[in-house]
Amino acid sequence: MASHLPGGADPSENRRVQRSQGFAEEVLNIIRSDIMSLRIPPDTRISIDHLARELGVSQTPIREALSMLEAMGLVTKRHYIGYCSAPQLNRKRLDELYEMRQLLEPYAARRTAQRMTPEMAETLRRLSGTMEPKNEVESYDQFAQLDAELHDAIAAGSGNDIIQESLSRLHAHFHIFRLRFHSEVTREAYLEHERLVNALTSGDADGAEQAMRDHIQKSYDRLLPFARD
Numbered sequence: 543m544a545s546h547l548p549g550g551a552d553p554s555e556n557r558r559v560q561r562s563q564g565f566a567e568e569v570l571n572i573i574r575s576d577i578m579s580l581r582i583p584p585d586t587r588i589s590i591d592h593l594a595r596e597l598g599v600s601q602t603p604i605r606e607a608l609s610m611l612e613a614m615g616l617v618t619k620r621h622y623i624g625y626c627s628a629p630q631l632n633r634k635r636l637d638e639l640y641e642m643r644q645l646l647e648p649y650a651a652r653r654t655a656q657r658m659t660p661e662m663a664e665t666l667r668r669l670s671g672t673m674e675p676k677n678e679v680e681s682y683d684q685f686a687q688l689d690a691e692l693h694d695a696i697a698a699g700s701g702n703d704i705i706q707e708s709l710s711r712l713h714a715h716f717h718i719f720r721l722r723f724h725s726e727v728t729r730e731a732y733l734e735h736e737r738l739v740n741a742l743t744s745g746d747a748d749g750a751e752q753a754m755r756d757h758i759q760k761s762y763d764r765l766l767p768f769a770r771d
């Protein structure tokens with residue numbers, strides 16, 4: 543297994559974190575972004591010492607960030623090795639992930655359409671609007687974050703906490719965007735979200751269920767060529 547040596551990519555790049563309010567969060571965001579963009583490759587040891595030096599912080603915020611990333615499923619802690627970036631999804635995991643999503647998310651979308659309120663509609667429109675390609679979302683992992691928030695808001699709208707928690711525990715969006723990220727993907731996903739949000743906010747239960755099913759199927763089709771066996 544390779545070892546990650548931060549700072550190897552571009553020596554002129556200054557990644558030192560300023561100590562200020564929210565700096566622990568900034569450390570978390572940097573490492574998360576490194577994992578999402580594959581700057582830290584999958585299945586690779588993450589050196590706490592190197593990251594601390596590179597970011598100019600003590601080991602404590604790095605350890606905290608890594609334990610949060612472990613909860614998000616992006617890093618794993620291994621005996622005698624320490625923290626490692628999670629492996630990329632293989633074909634089996636990808637299939638299982640999408641099977642689970644197809645079981646839960648179209649149903650959640652149907653329920654959410656039936657329970658739609660003006661507040662929910664506004665949240666959904668705001669989230670899908672932020673992902674519009676002209677807004678030039680800063681980074682891949684930010685798009686993943688917004689996609690996760692939109693899907694989570696729909697799951698929450700169903701009113702079924704267990705469905706929402708089960709979907710949230712999959713951390714599907716981080717894994718998906720790590721497998722393949724491309725600007726075409728964001729454009730296509732944006733249009734699919736628009737159709738979905740239109741059906742949801744107009745209280746069209748059948749339309750919302752179908753739009754979610756199609757969105758998940760298309761997302762799977764986009765990823766399939768990139769999953770290894």
Ligand SMILES: [Zn+2]
Pocket residue numbers: 689693731735757
């Ligand atoms: Zn989506």
